[in-house]
Amino acid sequence: MDSLEIRLKVNGEPRSWRVAPGDVLLDVLRRENYFGVKRGCETGECGACTVLLDGKAVNSCLVFAAQAHGCDIVTIEGLAQGDRLHPIQEAFLDAGAVQCGFCTPGMVLNTKAFLEQCPQPTEAEARQALAGNYCRCTGYKKPVEAVMAAAANFGLGISDCGLQSRKKSEIRNPKSEIKRGRR
Amino acid sequence: MMPWLEAFHRPTTIAEALRLMKRGGRRARFVAGATDLLVEADPAARILVDVGRLGLAYIKPHRGGWRIGAATTMAMLEQSEGMRAFAGGILARAAAASGSIQIRNRATAGGNLANASPAADLAPPLLVLDAQVVIAGQKGKRRLPLADFFKGVCQTALKGDLLMEIILPPLNRAAGRRGGERSAWSFQKLGRVESDIAIVNAAAGVGVDAGGRCRWARIAVGAVAPTPLRIAAAESALQGRPLDSESIALACETVCREARPITDLRASVDYRRQMSGVLVRRALEECLAGIEPPRH
Ligand SMILES: Cc1cc2nc3c(=O)[nH]c(=O)nc-3n(C[C@H](O)[C@H](O)[C@H](O)COP(=O)(O)OP(=O)(O)OC[C@H]3O[C@@H](n4cnc5c(N)ncnc54)[C@H](O)[C@@H]3O)c2cc1C
Ligand code: FES
Ligand code: FES
Numbered sequence: 200m201d202s203l204e205i206r207l208k209v210n211g212e213p214r215s216w217r218v219a220p221g222d223v224l225l226d227v228l229r230r231e232n233y234f235g236v237k238r239g240c241e242t243g244e245c246g247a248c249t250v251l252l253d254g255k256a257v258n259s260c261l262v263f264a265a266q267a268h269g270c271d272i273v274t275i276e277g278l279a280q281g282d283r284l285h286p287i288q289e290a291f292l293d294a295g296a297v298q299c300g301f302c303t304p305g306m307v308l309n310t311k312a313f314l315e316q317c318p319q320p321t322e323a324e325a326r327q328a329l330a331g332n333y334c335r336c337t338g339y340k341k342p343v344e345a346v347m348a349a350a351a352n353f354g355l356g357i358s359d360c361g362l363q364s365r366k367k368s369e370i371r372n373p374k375s376e377i378k379r380g381r382r
Numbered sequence: 383m384m385p386w387l388e389a390f391h392r393p394t395t396i397a398e399a400l401r402l403m404k405r406g407g408r409r410a411r412f413v414a415g416a417t418d419l420l421v422e423a424d425p426a427a428r429i430l431v432d433v434g435r436l437g438l439a440y441i442k443p444h445r446g447g448w449r450i451g452a453a454t455t456m457a458m459l460e461q462s463e464g465m466r467a468f469a470g471g472i473l474a475r476a477a478a479a480s481g482s483i484q485i486r487n488r489a490t491a492g493g494n495l496a497n498a499s500p501a502a503d504l505a506p507p508l509l510v511l512d513a514q515v516v517i518a519g520q521k522g523k524r525r526l527p528l529a530d531f532f533k534g535v536c537q538t539a540l541k542g543d544l545l546m547e548i549i550l551p552p553l554n555r556a557a558g559r560r561g562g563e564r565s566a567w568s569f570q571k572l573g574r575v576e577s578d579i580a581i582v583n584a585a586a587g588v589g590v591d592a593g594g595r596c597r598w599a600r601i602a603v604g605a606v607a608p609t610p611l612r613i614a615a616a617e618s619a620l621q622g623r624p625l626d627s628e629s630i631a632l633a634c635e636t637v638c639r640e641a642r643p644i645t646d647l648r649a650s651v652d653y654r655r656q657m658s659g660v661l662v663r664r665a666l667e668e669c670l671a672g673i674e675p676p677r678h
Contacts, residue, residue, distance in 0.1 A: 201388065201389045201390075203390060219385065219387070220384075220387040220388060220389050220390035220430065221383055221384035221385045221386060221387035221390075222383065223383050223420065226383055241383075242420075242421050243417055243420075243421060243481070243482075243484070243485055246482065246484055249484055252487075255457070255487040256483055256484050256487060257484050257487050257488050258484045258485070258488075260420070261415075261416055261417050261420050261421070261485075261488060262416065262488065263390060263413070263416055263420075263430070263432075265390040265392065265432070266392075266416070266432060266434060268392070309483065309484065312483075313483070328483060330482050330483075330575070330577050331481070331482020331483060331484045331485065331577070332482075
């Protein structure tokens with residue numbers, strides 16, 4: 200078996216890994232400790248393994264690691280800046296869209312790619328955008344509310360750099376405090 | 383994960399890709415978005431040749447029609463202005479219905495056809511658009527109508543060769559458009575939810591003359607036979623008649639009669655057969671509504 204070297208960026212950091220020809224990106228990322236990439240169905244149905252590949256939401260269980268060579272990958276670990284959560288993460292917490300949290304990394308990353316392309320979505324568009332992210336806890340009402348709130352509150356979500364996200368310590372919403380305490 | 387794979391090649395020229403396939407023989411497969419290949423995970427596949435670096439992801443105008451590279455993704459098709467405008471946007475609509483955005487960002491047009499699922503969503507619209515495919519093999523390039531490309535369930539005319547591009551001929555020439563003619567197109571899909579694999583899918587295009595008489599009709603359905611099909615008998619049932627509820631009902635009966643569906647976990651034979659008629663009716667009704675009344 201010819202193992203291959205892949206060079207890529209993960210959350211902005213250059214990485215160079217040896218992978219097997221049959222490895223999928225999901226397994227390689229988890230092997231490298233990106234545990235925010237969740238293993239669900241492994242057949243492209245559930246979206247738990249969603250990452251951004253060159254800015255686009257993809258199921259990492261259906262991408263060969265070899266195909267990610269030269270690409271820019273963003274996992275959920277790459278969204279917060281130090282102790283500042285990304286505005287979309289805030290929106291999910293504030294909306295109460297997070298219960299067990301298994302689906303959340305995929306939903307948040309998919310939302311990020313979606314809002315960059317469609318900054319002012321209708322609720323129907325938001326619902327459609329999340330069609331490939333299954334949640335077995337809350338259902339979809341609150342995640343859709345979170346997407347709409349993120350779009351409304353955070354300056355269209357076009358570029359992260361312009362957005363003022365709050366520090367964790369500044370957050371007053373008691374619901375999200377509780378969630379955060381549990382993590 | 384396919385731990386049995388022995389090699390994953392990422393060629394940058396078509397010649398190299400074909401050489402790698404030849405060397406790999408029966409153990410080699412092309413791979414594009416991998417959304418079918420990784421789900422199928424065929425243990426006989428030992429060597430993969432990626433088509434992602436061959437410059438085949440494009441949508442280009444071509445002599446009044448279009449050339450679509452095999453590695454063009456569903457997301458590219460649905461977002462393309464050209465595809466949204468061409469023939470009522472039926473190809474863009476079919477692409478937009480092909481799975482979640484995570485799937486559509488990877489799934490390619492070439493993979494959809496090469497995989498040759500009877501339910502492939504791009505097949506009915508491409509069939510009614512009279513699409514042709516360009517194939518590159520050891521002996522050079524060849525071009526054939528899409529209708530001759532599908533040979534059976536998961537069987538195509540490729541035989542290990544590379545699907546390079548899909549050609550959409552200009553509408554007016556293909557349709558033989560004459561003065562006063564108006565045309566309309568539709569894509570319909572029935573799934574458990576729209577982004578799910580189709581239980582039945584269908585596409586139609588019609589052209590009517592100034593008097594509302596049908597000059598030509600094209601009807602294709604998927605998931606009701608081993609391959610996606612044009613239903614010529616239903617097309618001729620419309621030709622020369624006024625396009626109205628009566629002629630549409632006649633065409634739909636013909637579709638139900640011609641359908642040769644199977645029962646699987648998604649639907650039974652009877653349901654599929656009935657729904658093939660319903661989807662074609664919806665498609666033709668949408669066409670009828672899309673043809674504006676003649677201007678005086
Ligand atoms: C969750 C999920 C939902 C889906 N929903 C839909 C849906 O709604 N509608 C639908 O139509 N499909 C759907 N699909 C199926 C799949 O996404 C599509 O068929 C897709 O277009 C396949 O393209 P690909 O690039 O991923 O192909 P791959 O998986 O890379 O390849 C598929 C086959 O085609 C061959 N191949 C690929 N490219 C070439 C080429 N250029 N030349 C020669 N051979 C080639 C490969 O060898 C392989 O045999 C779904 C799949 C999943 C996992
Ligand atoms: S684990 Fe990848 S989509 Fe479910
Ligand atoms: S929060 Fe538990 S799966 Fe969505």
